Amino acid sequence: MAYSYTIGGFTYRFDTLRELLAKATPLRSGDALAGLVADSYEERVAAQIALADVPLAVFLNEAVIPYETDEVTRLIIDTHDKAAFAPISHLTVGDLRDWLLSDEADTSTLHQLASGLTPEMVSAVSKLMRNQDLILVAQKCEVVTRFRNTQGLRGRMAVRLQPNHPTDDAKGIAASIIDGLLYGSGDAMIGINPATDSPAATSRLLCMLEELRERFAIPTQSCVLSHVTTTLQLIEQQVPVDLVFQSIAGTEKANASFGINLSLLQEAYEAGLSLKRGTVGTNLMYFETGQGSALSSGAHHGVDQQTCEVRAYAVARAYQPFLVNSVVGFIGPEYLFDGKQIIRAGLEDHFCAKLMGLPMGMDICYTNHAQADQDDMDTLLTLLGVAGVNFIMGIPGADDIMLNYQSTSFHDALYARRVLGLRPAPEFEDWLLRQGIIDQQGNRLSSPIQKQLYTAWVG
């Protein structure tokens, strides 16, 4: 089906929904690299005006990637909840934007709607929204998940403690963990990116995290971010696996480049469940995503990078994840060039995931060849804190010495919690208070546990 809009006698034509979505996307370098962007500022707005008039029902009939050739499309269509969609089935994309911002769309209404929305509908509506719209609607969504503690409650913001080390040195990692815990981080998880993805190295790190967590009775969960096949192997060997990690993307071909497919993810999810390690809930999958991943593996099928990204959330949604993380600025300036593009993408990713019912957090980050700096991260952190982000990263001094990029620090998390009145996950907050690491106001204290923690581990 073709779409068009006429401005001053000139008619812009968009041959497919895929093309319309791409041309309506706020400018970013990845879509330019893929040759998908609007040719002018006017064409972009023309596409947005045309997109606003597209009925949502069209999205159920015109797939951006064919049903026959892509299992992610099949997942999206086959699991679409028609009953949940019914109340908005008469709306256009533009109507949906106005309705989402209305007072009628409250937390419970949005919760019920989630399974009736396809990723393409969500991506489409986000393209018509300003940053403040993305923040306002995301803030109305509340997505709560549980494993060993509770994530996503209103007024809370958790932190993934990311203690990476270039050689996976146990003491080096422990030093960063202790630093983070004593700054009140680690409630989302203690999650290590291993320098080597070998079963032996992963197992060693998991056992170390298990020992630390048990010894100090920390109500959190651990994760070593190995490939899902490595984790599956370790589960079979009874290694203590809490969260099951995998990077995912929004097309079958891009997932294949990650060495995964939907049935492998299902197998990993079931294996994780079989361990029965969650104490307050059974959400255990941890997914990472990021705009540009499909294009970087040549697997985007002419679909803009943001729509590909939201399709990855449909993949995540199938496995009731504990947390999902968009590593927004990690992939580099060829996909998101500068602070402006990173901030916009971060707000889009968070909004789209929340609207689809996902426990969304964000690695608010950039690489040194992107035109961004810590000021941009402060801005995005503050905006996402306002929007109700489930969790952020906590990295010593915001400088990851293994992955060589900059994110947010333990101090940054304390800043966001303080200026926005946010608190850690409840079970973890109780632990911090009991240990005397923080007081009721979130101020950091000096306490005997500090010495105990660091002498026990490296002393």
Next chain:
Amino acid sequence: MSATNVNEVRKAGVEPDEWESLKAYTNARIALGRTGISVPLRESLQFKLAHAHAKDAVYSALDLSDLQKQLAQCGLPVYCVRSQAMHRDMYLQRPDLGRLVDEHSVETLRQLNRPAVDLSIIVADGLSATAITQNAGLVVHGLVDKAKQAGYSLAPIVLVEQGRVAIMDVIGRLLNARLAVILIGERPGLSAFDSMGAYMTYAPRPGLTDESRNCISNIREQGLRPVLAVDKIMDLIRSAFRSQLTGVQLKEDSNADSLPT
């Protein structure tokens, strides 16, 4: 600002962390201390300085005439070429253009009309011309010496502006080389802004991808020292010629480090 001045700033309300001794175990920025819940100025400025070094490295340019003089001492002709990325911001946003040689440069290399050779050595700015300025000279000299000793024939050295790794395959092919080596500036991190990488492809030709290459990274005085890097590269070259391939399938020599990239 001198170190003493920074320390004076620290006196105002800054509380150090009790676990500073843990810094012995990691280069991560731990035990930074705090003022309120915020990072002390001294640490904030040190982070900014590291980021400034990294940004300066990304936007650094090759000093072509100086490099050309330096490399010419190897006794090989040195040619300068450009990729199709016209400037740095284009290079950063269009990696595809950084992998292609611009038309004029293609003509220059084609007109050389070189007979087949064993080895083509290429030097490119990549994401840090600083890394090349500091490390390429030593490595090229070492490589040329050892290659000559080993009896390999050598193509002219090619210097590339705004080049990505895969441009080696285009140049290697134009120079009719059996194996191409590129020395290229790596993406600067906060801990190192002057790291150089070395990539190798056997039977270079346009269209190859990362799995056809082998890589040695972190070449710099404080990382893998240039003299040692030369030995590692030579080990890989020898095993590549022996196996007639590079990439994930290349078996490691006893001393060689053949990480896939």
